[in-house]
């Protein structure tokens with residue numbers, strides 16, 4: 434998403450006028466630490482968007498086209514192996 438794709442509502446609320454996937458507006462993404470993961474699948478079951486899938490090695494990861502960065506998987510993972518990390522230094526609506 435480019436800066437031109439953002440308009441402001443009432444000069445304070447940014448609104449994206451065009452996006453193709455959630456990657457165009459989400460500015461944080463979940464990252465898995467496989468060393469702590471016990472492959473229980475709780476994160477997979479808890480994602481409200483069905484954005485998590487099991488990979489060939491039996492670990493879990495998000496499809497970032499559909500992940501909204503809500504953090505539910507992070508709250509539900511009881512071994513604490515998922516963290517939210519920034520995808521951009523500054524959200525597009527803060528770029529001057």
Ligand code: SF4
Pocket residue numbers: 465469470471472473474475476477493509510511512513514515
């Ligand atoms: S909930 Fe945590 S420990 Fe369980 S599969 Fe998901 S990331 Fe691994």
Ligand code: SF4
Pocket residue numbers: 463479480481482483484485495499500501502503504505506507
């Ligand atoms: S951050 Fe939210 S949308 Fe993304 S994978 Fe986790 S639960 Fe699903």
